[in-house]
Amino acid sequence: MADTQDDETGETPPREGKLKTVLITGCSSGIGREAAKAFLDDDGWTVYATARDTDDIADLGEAGCETAELDVTDENHVRQVVERVLSETGRIDALINNAGYGQMGPIEEVPTEVVHEQFDVNVYGPHRLIRAVLPHMRERERGTIVNVSSVGGRVSHPGGGVYCGSKFALEAMSDALRSEVEPFDIDVALVEPGPVNTSFGDEMRARTDKLERSGAYDWFYSVIEDTQLIGGGGFGSIEAKEVAETILEAANSPNPSPRYPVGQFGKLSSLARLAPDPIRDAVFGIVRRFV
Template sequence: MQPKTVLITGCSSGIGRATAEAFLDEDWEVYATARNPADIETLGDRGCTIATLDVTEPDDIERVVDRMLDEQGRIDCLVNNAGYAQFGPLEDVPTDAVHDQFDVNVYGPHRLIRAVLPHMRRRREGTIVNVSSVAGRLSFPGGGVYCGSKFALEAMTDALRSEVAEYGIDAVLVEPGPVDTGFTERAEEELSGVERSGAYESFYGVFEDTQAIGGGGLGAVSPERVAEDILNAASSTKPASRVPVGTLARVTVLGRFVPDSLRDRAFGLLDRLR
């Protein structure tokens, strides 16, 4: 039988790299992509097909999808993993930074979905896995822009799931909580670009304290744990629509059922206890 094929974005490190390795271990044909191909050379050495793909560049997407179809004749699974977090109070985050956040976390997956769906519909099978976050179901102070992008991804995936069901295609949201990766380092870089008004120094203090913890913090799961759930979703004949990853993620998503007033008071208490 011809091996199944998967296209994965954001494979330079963390969840993306672990996911590429997990699929490879199960004998899938893996197309591992990243903005900088030098970052994924070792995945190529392991047996992945590597390619340059910036999710904000339509030409990159078209080239990689066309190459995959030419070489394999099929795309069984798309894993939209590429993403980053723009933290900062809403007043302090420039609008250009909000646009950049949505360009990667929302428009990027949308571009890829549009590129692969015509092929999946013709074959009447396929799985689209969108890597979201518990931040896609529960927002928090200083995370409005990032959470907004993940809320949008969740809404689009919910709509997509019903739209493509008649074609035998599954759309799955994987929702990790804290993950032990370099994600927070990238978030810290993005925070350096905000325009600090001086009105929200308590947020920046909390953020710095969180950075000092390191290693993803209490309750963080490994990238390999997330990759396992992504692989299971892609391999299942009837995958769950949402897959919270880890105990903390499963507990945190319940916070959306808490009345807004109570949730706001809890965030205020956490700030005072810092």
């Protein structure tokens, strides 16, 4: 049942002690889970934590979050969850588009249908959520959208074209959206972590193992199998909690930055985009020959 509207403002009054509402995707593990906890610990937020399987976030419900099943590739799921939040709280002050995964592999060896699956989650998913919440945010003339990207959304690398392509697309959409919604006092921010100590790397390697290999790119698979650089506690990795705190900072800020690189590796890597293409290509060539 929806709360009774305030006679003066026409808005649904916030829940007792709660001033704002946040909707977070991909809360089953890693950054999304830590983000739900961070918002819950920050006084004033009603937190809607979502995942494809609500069993994975049952403990977040016990901790005080509202939980919901949400597959970001399902238009009906997106619409139903947004309608539920608005019915129960009358507001969505912040949308955190966190759900995503990494598909690595040489461009030649990643089937087109797998590329589509990557974009369906990492690009079309956030787009579905944004389209669902924007009419409400525009009507209220307030709100913040935080899209969780990656340093891979600024600098691509061999074997990462599909994943980086999805993050490049998310960054481009965010840049356009930021200007489009500025007249409605809606903010858009990108959070760009480097390697994060989560299960991301293990899941990425599992997907890479399923690719049919031609033998032409064995050097790449050697790098993937021998390094923990992409998630999982390798060099330069940070904890998911640090990323979550940055997401919370962006959502709480009255004037958030367009981009928030997170971690030293992330901040340094983002500067690599300033290097001339031939220099980056030469560096990647040295790595390939060394492997």
